[in-house]
Amino acid sequence: MALSRRGLLQLAGAGTLAGADRLLGAFGDMFRPASPLGAATQVITACGVCSPACGIKATVENNALRFVEGLEGDFSGRGRLCGKGAAGAGFLYDPDRLKYPLKRTNPRKGIDEDPGWVRITWQEALDTIAERFGDARKRFGAESLLFVTLPSPDVWLRFMNAIGVVNRIDHIDECFLTDRIIQRYTTGFKSWCNDFENSKYIVLFGWDILAKAKLVYANGIIDAKDNGAKIVCFNPQYSTTARFADEWYSIRPGSDLAVALAMIHVLLAENLYNKEFVDQYTNFGEHENTIRTHFAQYTPEWAERESDVPAEAIRRIAREFGTQGPAIVPAYKKTLCANYQNASQLVHAISILNILAGTIDRPGGRYVARTPAVPGIDAIVPPPPYPPKQGRRVDGKDKLPLVLQDGGGMFSTLADGILNRYPGMIQAGFIMNYTALSFPQPQQTLDALATIPFLAVMDYLPTDTVTYADIALPGTTYFEVSDIMARDYYARQPQYVARTAVVSPLFESRSPGFVALELGKRLAPDYFKNPDGSWINLNAVLDERTKRLGLGENFAEFRAKGIVTREQAFVPRTTFNVPGTTKCQILVPQFKDAGGDPLPVWRPKREIPSAEYPYYYLTYIPAVHKRNSTQNNPILNEMMGTAVASLNPQLAAKLGIREGQRVRIRSRVGEIELPAHLTETVRPDCVLVPHGFGHRSRLLQTAGGKGVRDGDVIPAQSIQQCVDSVNFAGSSCIMDAVVNIEAL
Amino acid sequence: MSERLSAPGDLAVWFAAVGRVLASPDAAAGLRVMAEGLAARANARSGVREELAALWAEFPGDPQEAHREYVRLFLSPGAAPCPLWQSAHGDEPQLMGPSHHSAIEWYRSEGIEPGVENEPADHASLLLVFFAHLLDSGAPAEWIQRYWREHLAWLPKVLARIERETRLPFYARLARVTRERLEEAEAFFRETPA
Numbered sequence: 001m002a003l004s005r006r007g008l009l010q011l012a013g014a015g016t017l018a019g020a021d022r023l024l025g026a027f028g029d030m031f032r033p034a035s036p037l038g039a040a041t042q043v044i045t046a047c048g049v050c051s052p053a054c055g056i057k058a059t060v061e062n063n064a065l066r067f068v069e070g071l072e073g074d075f076s077g078r079g080r081l082c083g084k085g086a087a088g089a090g091f092l093y094d095p096d097r098l099k100y101p102l103k104r105t106n107p108r109k110g111i112d113e114d115p116g117w118v119r120i121t122w123q124e125a126l127d128t129i130a131e132r133f134g135d136a137r138k139r140f141g142a143e144s145l146l147f148v149t150l151p152s153p154d155v156w157l158r159f160m161n162a163i164g165v166v167n168r169i170d171h172i173d174e175c176f177l178t179d180r181i182i183q184r185y186t187t188g189f190k191s192w193c194n195d196f197e198n199s200k201y202i203v204l205f206g207w208d209i210l211a212k213a214k215l216v217y218a219n220g221i222i223d224a225k226d227n228g229a230k231i232v233c234f235n236p237q238y239s240t241t242a243r244f245a246d247e248w249y250s251i252r253p254g255s256d257l258a259v260a261l262a263m264i265h266v267l268l269a270e271n272l273y274n275k276e277f278v279d280q281y282t283n284f285g286e287h288e289n290t291i292r293t294h295f296a297q298y299t300p301e302w303a304e305r306e307s308d309v310p311a312e313a314i315r316r317i318a319r320e321f322g323t324q325g326p327a328i329v330p331a332y333k334k335t336l337c338a339n340y341q342n343a344s345q346l347v348h349a350i351s352i353l354n355i356l357a358g359t360i361d362r363p364g365g366r367y368v369a370r371t372p373a374v375p376g377i378d379a380i381v382p383p384p385p386y387p388p389k390q391g392r393r394v395d396g397k398d399k400l401p402l403v404l405q406d407g408g409g410m411f412s413t414l415a416d417g418i419l420n421r422y423p424g425m426i427q428a429g430f431i432m433n434y435t436a437l438s439f440p441q442p443q444q445t446l447d448a449l450a451t452i453p454f455l456a457v458m459d460y461l462p463t464d465t466v467t468y469a470d471i472a473l474p475g476t477t478y479f480e481v482s483d484i485m486a487r488d489y490y491a492r493q494p495q496y497v498a499r500t501a502v503v504s505p506l507f508e509s510r511s512p513g514f515v516a517l518e519l520g521k522r523l524a525p526d527y528f529k530n531p532d533g534s535w536i537n538l539n540a541v542l543d544e545r546t547k548r549l550g551l552g553e554n555f556a557e558f559r560a561k562g563i564v565t566r567e568q569a570f571v572p573r574t575t576f577n578v579p580g581t582t583k584c585q586i587l588v589p590q591f592k593d594a595g596g597d598p599l600p601v602w603r604p605k606r607e608i609p610s611a612e613y614p615y616y617y618l619t620y621i622p623a624v625h626k627r628n629s630t631q632n633n634p635i636l637n638e639m640m641g642t643a644v645a646s647l648n649p650q651l652a653a654k655l656g657i658r659e660g661q662r663v664r665i666r667s668r669v670g671e672i673e674l675p676a677h678l679t680e681t682v683r684p685d686c687v688l689v690p691h692g693f694g695h696r697s698r699l700l701q702t703a704g705g706k707g708v709r710d711g712d713v714i715p716a717q718s719i720q721q722c723v724d725s726v727n728f729a730g731s732s733c734i735m736d737a738v739v740n741i742e743a744l
Numbered sequence: 745m746s747e748r749l750s751a752p753g754d755l756a757v758w759f760a761a762v763g764r765v766l767a768s769p770d771a772a773a774g775l776r777v778m779a780e781g782l783a784a785r786a787n788a789r790s791g792v793r794e795e796l797a798a799l800w801a802e803f804p805g806d807p808q809e810a811h812r813e814y815v816r817l818f819l820s821p822g823a824a825p826c827p828l829w830q831s832a833h834g835d836e837p838q839l840m841g842p843s844h845h846s847a848i849e850w851y852r853s854e855g856i857e858p859g860v861e862n863e864p865a866d867h868a869s870l871l872l873v874f875f876a877h878l879l880d881s882g883a884p885a886e887w888i889q890r891y892w893r894e895h896l897a898w899l900p901k902v903l904a905r906i907e908r909e910t911r912l913p914f915y916a917r918l919a920r921v922t923r924e925r926l927e928e929a930e931a932f933f934r935e936t937p938a
């Protein structure tokens with residue numbers, strides 16, 4: 001369009017814009033004289049869809065994001081973005097975004113209730129939240145406050161610590177909690193770094209690395225193969241990675257532990273482990289007899305009966321694993337740490353395999369990121385001593401000492417805690433960036449949330465949980481905030497990328513940091529002041545972080561560089577930061593003290609097929625989505641907008657199910673109905689359903705009402721069930737379900 | 745319909761008023777003063793005076809009711825998704841999409857820009873007030889036609905949806921009359937030689 005009508009106003013004799021009478025002010029109220037146009041600029045920032053935070057080059061014009069592309073030299077994305085990252089503008093510019101703070105006027109809560117929102121100011125929203133939380137704390141103690149949020153940004157954590165919060169819950173029991181706990185006591189570190197490129201043998205239990213489309217890992221595994229590594233894959237699904245792998249075994253769901261135990265058995269029985277590493281850096285010598293005796297029972301023949309993987313294959317794979325050069329068994333998030341009731345034991349067995357391979361913090365193995373962490377706000381402005389944490393834990397994690405010590409929360413037990421264990425205890429709740437779909441039995445969670453007298457929810461979209469809020473706060477997307485991203489997924493040498501606010505926050509959205517600071521000022525002012533008595537300024541804190549890391553005098557200087565990489569040789573660790581020792585632990589006495597198994601013991605998964613529920617229920621996260629947070633993105637929704645149940649044709653024939661026919665999948669806790677898709681890639685005793693669909697909020701115009709919630713058939717749990725089943729590192733059992741399937 | 749139209753300026757009065765009302769949940773509450781002032785300037789034969797008075801008569805006694813309905817319809821669309829950003833209605837619904845940039849170009853051609861920076865420029869309220877300005881300032885018919893095509897053609901359908909979905913006679917009337925007036929304006933300029 002080429003318009004050149006400037007001055008028409010004057011020509012037409014209609015007076016000036018500022019004129020009081022100009023359409024009686026409508027014009028002057030809404031428009032102002034144009035300011036000079038800026039040229040399009042390129043800004044370096046970092047993706048915020050998933051945690052490797054790939055570097056982005058963003059083209060910005062007139063405060064609008066026009067284009068995103070990968071950033072050369074970045075360790076995470078290596079100059080590329082995955083589909084989710086490339087579709088990033090769809091998050092920033094989602095028409096359904098929460099735009100202004102809203103207050104509920106309809107006291108009835110339900111997924112189909114109209115909340116009767118009215119728009120309020122931030123001032124009113126923050127004052128109301130502070131008042132309700134302050135009041136609940138005064139009358140019922142800190143235990144009455146529930147925060148469903150990650151502990152980041154760290155000013156949030158400071159706020160929660162300052163008011164003595166004991167009930168901060170997050171999703172990591174569905175993610176990496178189990179691995180973090182086990183790693184702490186076996187190798188001393190939880191790391192995201194897997195040196196696939198230098199590995200010669202990679203064993204994957206379940207993790208569909210390629211289809212997950214996390215670039216940093218996908219690149220790593222492709223490089224590994226180029227470099228001659230052998231890749232072995234155990235998965236009940238013939239996954240994308242299975243196709244790419246050298247060998248694939250259709251393993252019985254939940255029996256990975258049996259195969260891992262048998263691999264350890266072979267490595268020990270045939271002395272194929274890395275003797276030098278094991279002797280020098282582990283507690284094997286102290287407990288050799290116990291360890292050897294323990295694993296003697298787990299023969300490959302036994303494992304074959306549990307897993308359907310041939311004994312000969314297990315034996316050969318173990319031998320190759322022990323002899324073909326650097327070997328690794330990566331453990332990853334939802335894929336296994338959280339899937340089954342025996343995840344604590346599985347992750348422990350996996351850690352032992354890596355220790356026996358001698359690749360802990362060695363080339364070709366799991367290693368500690370070399371990028372020094374960004375200094376926390378408490379290091380920059382030391383707070384007064386925090387009040388002691390007193391009160392009951394609504395998720396019951398105090399029953400699992402290692403989980404309590406870890407500090408992460410448990411989604412899988414939250415609803416039981418609110419509804420059954422401690423009814424009425426929670427008086428005020430704050431949920432940030434989580435929707436009900438994140439939980440097993442999401443409706444039960446929503447029902448639990450509905451019992452909380454006051455609920456505030458912050459998100460950038462009007463999710464199902466927002467529908468239950470008394471106050472809804474519009475959050476920012478990653479394009480609207482600034483931060484320092486320390487590389488921790490690929491970090492053999494330090495690297496930092498500047499996450500830069502490429503546009504100012506849309507509408508009245510604000511960052512979580514802003515909310516923490518403002519609530520902090522109202523509820524615990526002493527913790528939010530500088531030594532001179534002025535309020536903490538988060539930009540000043542960011543400048544100071546930048547300076548302490550040597551990235552620049554202030555953030556603006558670092559932002560101008562965008563990315564900083566430091567040359568540094570990779571020097572393997574010789575001491576390990578394990579509690580009570582400097583060595584890696586194969587046998588972990590602390591696990592016994594905490595009611596767990598000091599050495600991994602075979603334990604079956606929670607749900608075993610029965611006459612009533614004869615089939616395994618498997619879920620997965622499609623490549624084009626990130627959990628349940630991306631389905632409303634128009635581009636990603638177009639790529640995959642709803643859920644189908646994948647079934648093997650053999651099973652379909654037995655049940656009389658045709659392609660596309662609707663099926664009912666029922667477990668002991670619920671049922672879902674969705675179309676069937678027939679595929680040879682799933683075992684005939686399983687059904688596979690994607691996670692992330694079934695948003696109910698009508699406010700989500702793209703995703704709302706499409707597909708079903710996979711969690712509706714996945715049983716949540718009580719903390720007592722975790723204790724009774726020796727699920728001592730708190731796995732949420734997020735895939736531990738069996739079902740009945742019928743044609744409709 | 746076009747025989748009722750005495751001058752584009754009368755339509756401008758209606759669109760300016762509606763544009764202003766649609767700007768925020770509480771804007772309607774301030775409508776009365778403006779509506780009366782605007783109506784006084786409209787040509788008696790255009791019917792705009794009466795329509796504004798009739799619209800005002802529908803305004804609920806409790807302004808909160810209008811506020812809630814605005815939020816339900818336009819900000820958190822409940823059962824009735826009627827967002828007022830043009831680009832939310834394109835083939836690829838997205839804020840700050842091509843229609844935002846095109847609207848900015850139109851405004852800048854008049855030496856102006858929206859008063860609020862961090863919101864899309866293709867909100868119906870801005871588009872309608874700017875349309876009022878074009879009409880009021882005697883812009884050539886071809887430009888008006890082009891503006892209508894580029895920035896208002898999507899609106900009648902959304903107004904029809906508002907009319908169906910709203911629980912308040914006030915918004916139903918506002919939507920209906922605005923839709924009719926938009927169609928009227930479009931027809932008028934289509935018939936007017938450039």
Ligand code: SF4
Pocket residue numbers: 047048049050051052053054076077080081082083084085086213214215216
């Ligand atoms: S892998 Fe994709 S979604 Fe994850 S950070 Fe990189 S570009 Fe973003």
